[in-house]
Amino acid sequence: MREIAAEEITRVVAELCQEANFYLGEDLIAALKDGLAQELSPVGQECLRCLLDNAELAREERMPVCQDTGMAVVFADLGQEAMVVGADFNQAIEEGVRRGYREGYLRKSVVNDPLDRVNTGDNTPPVVHLRIVPGDRLTLTVAPKGFGSENMSALKMLTPAQGVEGVKRFILDTVLQAGGNPCPPVVVGVGIGGTMEMAAILAKRALLRPVGSSHANPFYAGMERELLAAINQSGIGPQGLGGRITALGVNIETYPTHIAGLPVAVNISCHVTRHRSRTL
Amino acid sequence: MRGIIVAEPIHLKLPLTPEDCARLQAGDSVRLSGPLYTARDAAHRRLFEALERGEQLPVSLKGETIYYVGPCPAPPGRVIGSAGPTTSSRMDRYAPRLIQEGLLAMIGKGERGPEVVQAMVEHGAVYFAALGGAGALIARTVRELEVVAYPDLGPEAIHRLVVEDFPAIVAIDCRGRDLYKEGRKPYINLTGAIV
Numbered sequence: 001m002r003e004i005a006a007e008e009i010t011r012v013v014a015e016l017c018q019e020a021n022f023y024l025g026e027d028l029i030a031a032l033k034d035g036l037a038q039e040l041s042p043v044g045q046e047c048l049r050c051l052l053d054n055a056e057l058a059r060e061e062r063m064p065v066c067q068d069t070g071m072a073v074v075f076a077d078l079g080q081e082a083m084v085v086g087a088d089f090n091q092a093i094e095e096g097v098r099r100g101y102r103e104g105y106l107r108k109s110v111v112n113d114p115l116d117r118v119n120t121g122d123n124t125p126p127v128v129h130l131r132i133v134p135g136d137r138l139t140l141t142v143a144p145k146g147f148g149s150e151n152m153s154a155l156k157m158l159t160p161a162q163g164v165e166g167v168k169r170f171i172l173d174t175v176l177q178a179g180g181n182p183c184p185p186v187v188v189g190v191g192i193g194g195t196m197e198m199a200a201i202l203a204k205r206a207l208l209r210p211v212g213s214s215h216a217n218p219f220y221a222g223m224e225r226e227l228l229a230a231i232n233q234s235g236i237g238p239q240g241l242g243g244r245i246t247a248l249g250v251n252i253e254t255y256p257t258h259i260a261g262l263p264v265a266v267n268i269s270c271h272v273t274r275h276r277s278r279t280l
Numbered sequence: 281m282r283g284i285i286v287a288e289p290i291h292l293k294l295p296l297t298p299e300d301c302a303r304l305q306a307g308d309s310v311r312l313s314g315p316l317y318t319a320r321d322a323a324h325r326r327l328f329e330a331l332e333r334g335e336q337l338p339v340s341l342k343g344e345t346i347y348y349v350g351p352c353p354a355p356p357g358r359v360i361g362s363a364g365p366t367t368s369s370r371m372d373r374y375a376p377r378l379i380q381e382g383l384l385a386m387i388g389k390g391e392r393g394p395e396v397v398q399a400m401v402e403h404g405a406v407y408f409a410a411l412g413g414a415g416a417l418i419a420r421t422v423r424e425l426e427v428v429a430y431p432d433l434g435p436e437a438i439h440r441l442v443v444e445d446f447p448a449i450v451a452i453d454c455r456g457r458d459l460y461k462e463g464r465k466p467y468i469n470l471t472g473a474i475v
Contacts, residue, residue: 041467043307043449043459047411050447054414058362067352067362067415105361107352107435117322119434148367148389148412180460181367181390183412235468239412240390241449242463272413 002079002136004280006087009140012278013096016142017072018104020276021064024055027210028187028248028273035185035238035245044243048185051238051271062104066183066272069106070144072097072126073204079135090128093140098122100142109147129201141208143275149186149268152178155200158262167192167264168227174266175231175247180240183270185248187211188231191265194255202253203267208275211249224250289447295343296384301406304450306457310408311445316345316387318439320366323430324374331377338429339438342382348389350435351425352415360422360441362415365389368407372396379403387448391460401456409451409459421446 029052036048058065074093078084084092101108101123110124111117154174158166171190178186191202214221227250237243248271257263292300294314304310317339319327330337348368352361368388375386376399384405389412392400400407410418424442431437451459 041463043463046309050411050414050417054411054417057420058416061416063355063416063419064352064362065416066413067350067364067419068366069352069362105353105355107350107361109350109435119436121434151367179391180409181369183389233469235464235466237464237467239409240464241409241451241459242465243467270413 001081001083003085004082004138006084006089006092008280009084009089009092009138010096010099012140012280013074013093013142014100014103016140016276016278017097017100017106017144020142020144020274021069021104021106022062023059023276024065024272024274025210027212028271029055031211031248032185032271035248039238039243039245041237041243043241044238044245047238047241048245064106065274066146066270067107068109068146068148069101070146070274071110072123073143073145074126074128075141075143075205075208076128076130077133077139078130079137080132081136082138093126093128094124097126098124137279139277139279141275141277143208146270146272149182149270152182152268153203153266155196155263155265157196158264160260160262162262164223167262168223170264171227171250171266172230175268176234176236178268179236182268183272184236184240185238185245185271187248187269187271187273188227188250189267189269190250190252191267192252192254192263193257194263195258196263198255199263199265200267202255203265206251206253207267207269207273209251211251211273213251215252220252220254224252291445294345294443296345296406298384298404301384301404301454304406304453306450306453306459306462308450310448310450312345312448313444313446315440315442316347317428318347318349318351318441320348320350320436321370322433322436323438324371326430328374328377331381337381340382341378343384344382345385345387346378346383347387347410347441351419351439352435354425360419360425363419363422364415365410365412368392375399379405392452397452397456397458400452400454404454406450406454407452408448410446410448418446
């Protein structure tokens, strides 16, 4: 068994929390530049120019791109031949989030209880998704999720008879209803299939795929392109103030499902769709 | 709309006067300079509940501007961390009451409900959109920061900021004209319907 020190996990999670918040991904920068070239609205063009300036400034000054530095979502793929030593695995991740948010001067946005609502003061706990995978490595991905866009997300249990038209309708309705709230241009993560919670996790994982990439299956790749084109004819535009560029990408992930069901989850993410990964 | 073709932003001093508000039109680009207050979800709830109980507010809102923001902590040597706007519609439940109390301007992002627009029209208030997700750029316009109420709320405490050339767009003017509706019309393409 290969040993991985818990302290190493803490150190890497702390770094990833900061890097994800300071450095906007190259895929998003490229998509914003493409969007600027296509945008017809002067207000929309100005928004997109400012967002590119903002990303550059954040990178240069190690400032968070957005003040909503999110609830930390951590994806951990742990090789079955690796062994975490020295401390509790989950606590190691939690300590990494605590350290990263403190040392990076990131905003502490987590409350202890959904109704009692007292800020925990250190942005913990994170949401952790653990998978056991072959091999002896550990891949950690930190995806801080802001709630302006998270709040606009939705899940629906469709029936098989509603089919592809029902799926497209639900995705479009969710994005159109969100309007200017989730800081468009958005990235739309979609999970289709599985069970209720599986669809939601697929939608979240879809946001980790680079903007501009396509589903491996040509049918779903076509659906991604079709939905993106339709969303960008809604007129919502950058910041919802009118224009063409309402979304930068639609990423769909799928999973087998039950004979009676067609779960669909839509996880909306803003133009600051952040995630950083490292393999130990 | 006027603001879309006006290249030069309108420079305004805070706090705004009722005359400033009356002049502004949806679509105008502005640069705001002077003091304002920050407040978001939890602070709004406390302000609202204080008014319901007939108590005095910790700060007077008469003629003031509220910026919907929960900033990041300031790194060493800086006034403030990233400080972009949060989604305004979550404050819709409380905003009409605060407008009645004299609040003259709000800064945030996203659409407002009809009750808020109605209160704005009745009291001559204006709603500005700041650029959501441009926290680093906006932070540069903040010159001073002081926590003035509810310090236990952390990033949600009420801060008094002094800003200089804070960039915003008039999203809804005091006549109820709404850029979130009118600004979209030219770009809606119904032939794009796929279902």
